Amino acid sequence: MSNLWIFGFQALWSPFFLFFMASILICYFLIIGPYRNRFENAEKVNKKQIFYFTTGIVLLYIVKGGPVDLLGHIIFSAHMFEMAVMYIAVPPLLLLGIPIWLYQYITSFKAVQIILMLFTKPLIALFVFNGLFSFYHLPAVFDAVKQSQIAHTLFLAILFFTAMMMWWPMLNPLPKYQTLSEIKKIGYMFANGVLLTPACALIIFASESLFATYTDPSLWMKAMELCVPAGTLNDLNITGPEFLHWMPVVEDQQTGGIIMKIVQEIVYGTIIGYVFFKWARKERKKDEEQLQAVPPYLQTK
Incomplete structure (x- = not known):
């Protein structure tokens, strides 16, 4: 971590992105707090939803605005950790943190309805996100x-949008957009894991370095300009990522693929458990209601 300080505060902590994330979080608390009564059927947001949304924003800043993003330009394993958190862990947290009355307001706009109609159909959402994620990690495209x-910036923004759309069929609370039963949701998550596996396998089992950005000094320096001011780079006596003394390039690459797969399995497994227990509670409640509807003299028999 101390080695990263040579790139300066701006590269390490991305103050503009911090301001942007803080602005989103402030707007969220204003909407669910002082301005809540301006929305129809607005109820008090529970602490769990606040925790989910806040955690999602904080994680997004840490991996995209904090040292993890800078480190991801130097070592591939940090890049894959950043991608795993940003596209696998953050979107469900943000969606779970939005109250239903705010969902109803957002989806009342025609433009939003068109976007949801086009991009949230389960098969489309499934293949578009996983396809784009795999396409991004083709060596020629990546470099x-x-x-x-x-x-x-454009590619990562589109990828984040498709990640949100991929999670929408699983987690949105609006009956109008509930296109999957609980059993289908579990299958949907399994399909997500299967579709992401080839990209991870390509990286994990490669016997040589796939990405020139992490091995070619000129390409590496060019890529570093994405997060480090050009003036700062010119003043540093650095020719490549080897200054960090992390691990051999191929091992770093394989570690990155493993990290992505582990994070994916943890998040998908957690969501599958969340959906299953939610479904079980619903079924239990339905059974209790049916039992109460039965006349008492029949219940004893």
Whole structure:
């Protein structure tokens, strides 16, 4: 960590991104607090939802605005940890943190309805996110995107949008958009894991370095300009990522693939458990209601 300080405060903590994340969090607390009565059927948000949303924003800043993002430009395993948290862990936390009355308000806009109609159909959401994620990690695409500030920012923003759309069929609370039963949701999560496996396997079992961005000094320096001011880089006597003395490139690459798979399994397993127990409670409640509807003299028989 101490080695990273040579890149300066701006590269290490991304103050502009911090301000952006803080603004979102402030707007969230204003909406669910002082301005809640401006929304129809607005109820008090429970502490669990506040925890989910706040945790999602904090994690997003840590991996995209904090030292993890800078480290991800130097070592591949940090990059994969960043991707795993940003696209696998953060979206469900944000969706779980939004109260139903705010969902109803957001989806009342025609533009939002069109977006949801186009991108949240389970099969489309499933294949678009996993397809884009795998496409991004094709070596030629990865190295090309890492050389352009515009392409890098645009691609990651689109990927985050598709990640939110992928999680929508699982976690949105609106009956109108409930297109999957609980059993289908579990299958949907298993399918997500299967579709992401080839990209992880390609990285884990590769016997040589796949990404020139982490081995070619000129490409690495160009990629570092995405998060480090050019003036700062020019003043440093660094020629490549080896200054960090992390681990051999191939081992770092394999570690990155393993990290992605582990985080994915933990999050998907947690969500499957969440859906299963929610379904079990619903079924139990339904059985109790049916039992109460039976006349007492029949219940004793």
